[in-house]
Amino acid sequence: MTDAAFAAPLDTLAMDGPELASLIAAKLCHDFISPSGAIMSGLDLLADPTAQDMREDAIGLITDSARKMVALVQFCRVAFGAATTAERFTGDELKGLVDGVIAGGRATLDWRLDVADFGKPQARALVNLAYLTAAALPMGGEAVVSARVQGDRMVLEGRAEGARARLKQEASTGLAGRRLTEGLAGQWVQPYWLWLTVDQTGGRLDVEAVEGRVVLTASMPS
Structure with a gap:
């Protein structure tokens, strides 16, 4: 399955629960197919009597x-x-x-969390924000993810800086809480889900995307 398989324009669709769920399910299938397919390839090698010299490689691939x-x-x-x-x-x-x-990816994260623990909405926002921050460095580099409490708010920030730091257009659309009118839904749905998670708590998601720098900042009730 590829992104093109679930790239239907969303501008004419009401973004209700079932439709959003179907897009998330499609993304999960897309993400899971690579490791599950690799496991099957490794098992096929183990079962092939002509490929026993590749047994260790097959076991490594499966593991x-x-x-x-x-x-x-x-x-x-x-x-x-x-x-x-x-x-x-x-x-x-x-x-x-x-x-x-x-x-195993090109980007790494430097975690600077000044918060002891997180409720479910804040936890959901943090892991999505951190993942998208790393994704903003397709050519590699180190990003910083931080969390702090300011009064009655929790502030989550992901800062990616580097020569090739960028957001795809679909991601920018999703992070702004807008429905997709063109592009790949697989690149849109997780950013939109982050925006929705923050918005439903009464929080705010701010995005700065300029050449060489992407900053995602979520302010939520703590």
Whole structure:
């Protein structure tokens, strides 16, 4: 499955729950297909009597891909779902979820969390914001993710700086809370979900995207 498979224009659609859910489900299928397909390729190699000299490679492929799949599932339970029965999450738990899904990528995150724990809406916002901050560095680099409390508000910030730091147009549209009129829905739905998560708490999401710098700032009730 590719982004093109779920790239239908959304300008004529009311963004109600079922339609948004279908777009999120399509994104999850797109994200899961790569590691699950790699696991199947590794199993096929193990079962091939003519490829026994590649047994160690096959086991390595299966192991790495299974870890990636588990990391994606754990991340998505918090980023898109109701997560677990836990009502609150520590910063270390959320850091581990994001680091697990971006491991092996070109970008890294420097975490500066001055908050002890997070409720579900704040946790959902933080992991999505951190993931999108890393995605704003397609050519690599280090981004900074921070969280702090200011009065009765929690401020989450992701700052990506580098020669190629950028937001795709679909991401910019989603982060502004606008429905997609053109482009790929797979690139739009997670940014829109972040905006919706922040907006539904009575919070505000601000975006700065200039050449070489992308800053995402969410201010939410703490």
